[in-house]
Structure formats: C-alpha cells, structure tokens
Amino acid sequence: MRRTVLGRVAQSVSFRPECGGTVLVSVRHPLPSEVFGVTLALHTDKFAAYLRMLKDRSGQGYERLGKQAGASGSSLHRYCSGKSVPADYRVVHSFAKVCGASTEELRELHQLWALADAGRVDEAEQPAAATGADGAPSPRRRGYLAVAVAVVLLVTGGLVWLTADGSVPATGRYADRMLFSPACEPPVSMGQHDECVTEVQNLLVAAEGRLSVDGSFGPETLRRVTAFQVLAGLPARGVVDEATKNALYDHRTSMATWSAAVVEQRIRAVFTEAPDTAVAIARCASFLDPLWVLPNTNGSRNWGVFQISDARLLDLGGTPRRAFDPVWNIDAAHRLWSVHHDFHDWPACSAALETPQPH
Numbered sequence: 053m054r055r056t057v058l059g060r061v062a063q064s065v066s067f068r069p070e071c072g073g074t075v076l077v078s079v080r081h082p083l084p085s086e087v088f089g090v091t092l093a094l095h096t097d098k099f100a101a102y103l104r105m106l107k108d109r110s111g112q113g114y115e116r117l118g119k120q121a122g123a124s125g126s127s128l129h130r131y132c133s134g135k136s137v138p139a140d141y142r143v144v145h146s147f148a149k150v151c152g153a154s155t156e157e158l159r160e161l162h163q164l165w166a167l168a169d170a171g172r173v174d175e176a177e178q179p180a181a182a183t184g185a186d187g188a189p190s191p192r193r194r195g196y197l198a199v200a201v202a203v204v205l206l207v208t209g210g211l212v213w214l215t216a217d218g219s220v221p222a223t224g225r226y227a228d229r230m231l232f233s234p235a236c237e238p239p240v241s242m243g244q245h246d247e248c249v250t251e252v253q254n255l256l257v258a259a260e261g262r263l264s265v266d267g268s269f270g271p272e273t274l275r276r277v278t279a280f281q282v283l284a285g286l287p288a289r290g291v292v293d294e295a296t297k298n299a300l301y302d303h304r305t306s307m308a309t310w311s312a313a314v315v316e317q318r319i320r321a322v323f324t325e326a327p328d329t330a331v332a333i334a335r336c337a338s339f340l341d342p343l344w345v346l347p348n349t350n351g352s353r354n355w356g357v358f359q360i361s362d363a364r365l366l367d368l369g370g371t372p373r374r375a376f377d378p379v380w381n382i383d384a385a386h387r388l389w390s391v392h393h394d395f396h397d398w399p400a401c402s403a404a405l406e407t408p409q410p411h
Contacts, residue, residue: 099168100134102161103144106151107132121146137168141289145351156243163241166289224298231297240292244269252292255300256280261307262341278353279343280307282372288353310378312340315357318378322386329395329405334358334385336401342378358385364397 107117107128114125114132121128123143130136131144138144144165148158226232231240236248250267257265261276274290281288284305286295299305310318316331323330331340337359338344346354352362355375360368365375368387374380388397395402 095164095167096134096137099137099161099164100132102164103128103132103147106148106153106157106161110151112151117147117150120150123147137165139169140351141165141169142351145349149349159242162289163239163291166239166241166291166293169287169289226298226301229297229301231292231300236297239294240269242269242274242290249273252277252300256307258303259300259305259307261343274347275345276307276343278345279376280305282376283307285373288372307343309342309376315340315342315378315382318382319357322382323389325393326389330385330389332405333395333398333401334382336404337398342381343376356381358382358398360384360388364388 107114110117114128116125118125118128121143123146127138127143128147131138131147141162144161145158148161153161224232230236230251231248235246236251240248240252245268247267249269250265252269253263253265253267253273256263256273256276259280261280263272263276277292277296278288278290280300281290281296284296284299286299292300315334319330319334320327334340334357337354338346338357340357342357344356344359346359348354348361353372354361355365355372357378358381360370360375360381365371368384370380370384375384385397389395
C-alpha cells in the first residue's frame with residue numbers, strides 16, 4: 053500500500069487486481085465545501101483577477117466606476133478582490149462595458165462569472181448539519197469516511213498515479229457521455245466550435261429546440277441554451293455547466309412550443325384594436341418565436357414573443373419562464389399596450405414600422 057496526496061487530502065491507495073484494475077481509496081473525506089474548496093476558490097480568483105485587469109486598464113477608481121456601472125464602489129472592490137461574487141451578471145456586464153471591454157472579453161468574462169457563481173451557489177447550499185449550534189465543525193464533519201472511487205491507474209517504477217491533472221474522473225449516471233469527457237470538462241460556452249457544441253446542439257434538437265447543428269456556439273445556440281435552462285428550472289447563465297449537461301441528458305425538458313402561424317392567430321385574437329400592427333411588432337421583436345431571448349447591452353434580457361424585458365417582467369409579476377408561455381406573453385403585451393393604446397414599449401420596432409413622410 054502506498055500513500056499519495058491529492059491537494060490537501062491524504063489518501064491510502066491500494067491496488068486490487070481482482071477488481072479489474074480499480075483502486076480503493078481510503079480518504080479523509082470532509083464535506084463537499086472542503087473537498088471542492090480549492091476548485092471553487094480558483095474560479096473566484098480567476099474571475100476577480102479578470103475584473104482587476106479591466107479596472108486597472110481603465111485607469112479609474114472604484115467610486116467613479118461604480119457611479120457609471122450602477123454599483124457602489126465598495127461592492128466593486130469586493131468583487132475585484134475576490135471576497136464575493138455578484139449574483140446578478142448585469143452588474144458585471146455594466147462594469148466591464150464601463151471599463152471598455154471588447155466583445156471577446158465580455159464573452160470570456162461571462163464564462164468566468166458563471167463558474168464563480170456556480171461555486172457561490174454550491175457553497176450556499178451546503179447543509180446546515182455541517183456545523184454545530186456554536187458554528188464549530190460537527191463531530192460528523194471531523195470524522196473520517198472510507199469511500200471507494202474508480203481512478204485511472206498507471207504503475208511506473210513502483211509509483212501510483214491518478215489522472216493526468218490529479219483529479220478524479222467524472223462519475224455519475226452520465227459519466228460516459230460526450231459532455232462529461234475531458235474534452236468538454238469546462239462549461240461549453242459562446243465562441244466554441246467543436247464536437248462538444250455539436251453534442252449540445254443535438255441534445256437541444258432532441259428536446260424539440262429549433263436550431264441548426266453546425267458545431268458553432270453562436271447567438272442562436274446561446275438563445276436556445278438560455279431558454280432550455282429557464283424551462284429546466286436552472287439558472288439562466290447561458291453556458292452549459294454540469295447541471296445543464298445533466299438536464300440535457302435527462303431528456304425531461306421539452307422545448308416544444310407554438311408555431312409562428314399559431315402565435316400570429318393568437319395575437320390577432322387578443323389585439324383586436326390593432327391586429328396588423330401587433331403582429332408586425334411581434335414579428336420584428338422575436339420572429340414570432342415564443343422562446344426567443346435577446347440580451348441587452350446592460351446585461352439584462354428580453355423574453356418571448358413580445359420580448360418583454362426583465363424590468364417589465366417585474367412590473368407585470370412575471371418570470372422568464374412565464375414569459376415563454378405565448379398566452380401569458382401576448383396577454384401581458386396587450387396590458388402594456390392598453391396603458392396608452394400604443395406600442396411605445398417597443399420603440400425600435402415601432403420606429404421601423406413608421407411610414408416615411410413624403411419629402
């Protein structure tokens with residue numbers, strides 16, 4: 053038997069030929085927040101470092117940047133120092149835009165935030181039983197747990213090696229699927245072009261999502277991934293993280309929705325006062341697609357047939373998931389129209405539909 057160290061966790065490793073080359077690992081096994089603490093901290097540190105890079109490049113102080121980004125200077129300082137991760141990506145997006153981030157930098161920053169935010173959520177969800185009434189670690193947490201895990205084993209010169217990067221291979225019911233292979237280990241995200249994206253697209257199509265399968269993670273795939281996450285009850289981060297991968301392979305979430313013809317019929321039935329204009333506005337906004345998602349420059353998003361914004365959803369008592377219901381979305385749009393009997397809530401589309409005045 054040999055002893056090896058993975059991170060800060062001591063393990064006793066014994067080779068069992070009768071188990072088909074599997075090794076048994078006796079681990080001092082803390083709760084998940086300890087086991088994955090190093091990984092989570094790494095994601096947060098990378099995210100904070102990227103924010104600091106943007107801040108330093110801007111040449112501006114926290115207070116000034118905060119006023120422009122709509123956040124307090126102290127909050128920005130916490131984010132840039134890695135002390136906390138913002139729960140709302142809009143703050144991150146606004147800060148990055150103020151700092152002059154490019155489109156490519158915004159994409160990379162979004163992926164870093166999604167990883168750090170996932171860690172923040174995981175830590176927040178750790179069971180309260182991990183600590184005692186006085187906040188000290190419980191006896192159970194201080195104990196040792198013997199577990200058997202499958203690892204990749206190479207024996208060279210009497211040394212026992214784990215996987216190439218020192219990590220334990222993926223486990224779980226979908227460990228043998230493409231998205232859980234080492235090639236797709238990071239979240240699949242905007243800008244990628246590989247077989248991981250192809251797998252995501254095929255799974256979205258299997259869920260009755262409408263998109264092309266071309267292996268490129270562009271705006272179309274981003275919209276469908278975001279819509280799938282909302283329908284699956286997941287955080288709408290727009291990157292294919294572990295939870296999204298599992299949900300895609302579960303095949304329990306359907307993206308089936310109304311056709312454009314049915315959407316138009318419903319709009320005409322609701323907007324009896326101005327059916328043609330209402331259909332034109334919806335076609336301009338979403339191509340009559342009930343699952344259309346459009347990101348705004350401030351990090352917020354618009355949802356559904358009439359592209360109702362995050363702010364308007366709050367006013368109407370709705371959610372992104374409700375906005376994907378064409379009945380609710382069209383009725384909500386009619387409520388907005390009824391305030392002034394016009395389409396001022398859709399200025400871009402209204403302007404596009406105005407008849408040019410003769411010279």
